[in-house]
Amino acid sequence: MTYLRRLPKFDFVSPNSLSELCSLTASAPSGEMMLFAGGTDAILQLRRREATPRCVIGLKRVSELDFIEERADGGLSIGAMTTLQTLMSSPVIQRHYDVLSETAAQIGGVELRNVATVGGNIAGALPCADLPPPLMTLGAQAKLSSQKGERWIPLEDFFVGFGQTATAEGEVLSEISLARPASESAGVYLKFHDRQSMDMTVVGVGAFVELDPDHNLFRDIRLAYAGSAPSVFRARQAELVLRGNALTEEGLDAAAEAAGKEANPRANSWRADPEYRLELIKNLTKRAIRRAWEKAVARGKANL
Numbered sequence: 001m002t003y004l005r006r007l008p009k010f011d012f013v014s015p016n017s018l019s020e021l022c023s024l025t026a027s028a029p030s031g032e033m034m035l036f037a038g039g040t041d042a043i044l045q046l047r048r049r050e051a052t053p054r055c056v057i058g059l060k061r062v063s064e065l066d067f068i069e070e071r072a073d074g075g076l077s078i079g080a081m082t083t084l085q086t087l088m089s090s091p092v093i094q095r096h097y098d099v100l101s102e103t104a105a106q107i108g109g110v111e112l113r114n115v116a117t118v119g120g121n122i123a124g125a126l127p128c129a130d131l132p133p134p135l136m137t138l139g140a141q142a143k144l145s146s147q148k149g150e151r152w153i154p155l156e157d158f159f160v161g162f163g164q165t166a167t168a169e170g171e172v173l174s175e176i177s178l179a180r181p182a183s184e185s186a187g188v189y190l191k192f193h194d195r196q197s198m199d200m201t202v203v204g205v206g207a208f209v210e211l212d213p214d215h216n217l218f219r220d221i222r223l224a225y226a227g228s229a230p231s232v233f234r235a236r237q238a239e240l241v242l243r244g245n246a247l248t249e250e251g252l253d254a255a256a257e258a259a260g261k262e263a264n265p266r267a268n269s270w271r272a273d274p275e276y277r278l279e280l281i282k283n284l285t286k287r288a289i290r291r292a293w294e295k296a297v298a299r300g301k302a303n304l
């Protein structure tokens, strides 16, 4: 049992711009400072003494990180400080990336979504975070900014272990970039958790499928998992089982088995034992793929 204590003592700074933020992160070793976005996880880390920073950097005033923007190339850029409520209710997200608004709607309750941010959900690198799997299946790229400049990496390379990310010293996650999905495609995210809301995910499965124009085959399929390994991951072997093939019961069973082999559920979790998680992984995999297929077929017909 981890007890929540009073907040430890720290300095609090609140930069007004990304450049000011980057000069602050460059000036202190990462162990001595903590970024504070919506604070819904950060406050617990502080009160549990999982983090004891000398300085906490509030991101709320960095308004240039709070945006959702359609680009001229048809893609979409999402700033790290976009709240989950904004993500959920954005018309452009609902129209072209509905899996993200559906996922955001399943995170916590409205009070939490009003403050919790896209960047915090991703950069916290919790294995049970809900946004990374659907974002990974959409092929998201992450922008990391620092005083030295910026670099882009595929979101799936961002997670390197339990609570660990590929950010280098001084870097912050500043933006997520998405390409526009093809018209015969759809994404689904299914999660299992003990209660209806306000509880962390036990297992979450993101499935994105792109079909051929006649809706006979999976032209592409991407699967990503939360709560199934020390970090969120893509199940590439399971994807291979179905890519180029039709939707069949045998194919779904084989993909679910392959995903189970790629998973590595924690043994020391009070939420669910590994065997139970494996059953969830297999069942939710089949369900998510089937639903994504049906959604893509319906979308393709609507576009005719």
Ligand SMILES: Cc1cc2nc3c(=O)[nH]c(=O)nc-3n(C[C@H](O)[C@H](O)[C@H](O)COP(=O)(O)OP(=O)(O)OC[C@H]3O[C@@H](n4cnc5c(N)ncnc54)[C@H](O)[C@@H]3O)c2cc1C
Pocket: 034, 035, 036, 037, 038, 039, 040, 041, 042, 043, 080, 084, 106, 107, 108, 109, 112, 115, 116, 117, 118, 119, 120, 121, 122, 123, 124, 125, 128, 129, 130, 131, 171, 172, 173, 174, 198, 199, 200, 201
């Ligand atoms: C009651 C409750 C229910 C919850 N339910 C869910 C749920 O259903 N699904 C789910 O996924 N999560 C859930 N959470 C976890 C949490 O609320 C979310 O992960 C949330 O999106 C975190 O965002 P935040 O802005 O509050 O992050 P913060 O708490 O501010 O930060 C989280 C971590 O990320 C780091 N960080 C934040 N922003 C950046 C950045 N731009 N660059 C680099 N590092 C950064 C911080 O230093 C910190 O370590 C729940 C939490 C609570 C308390």
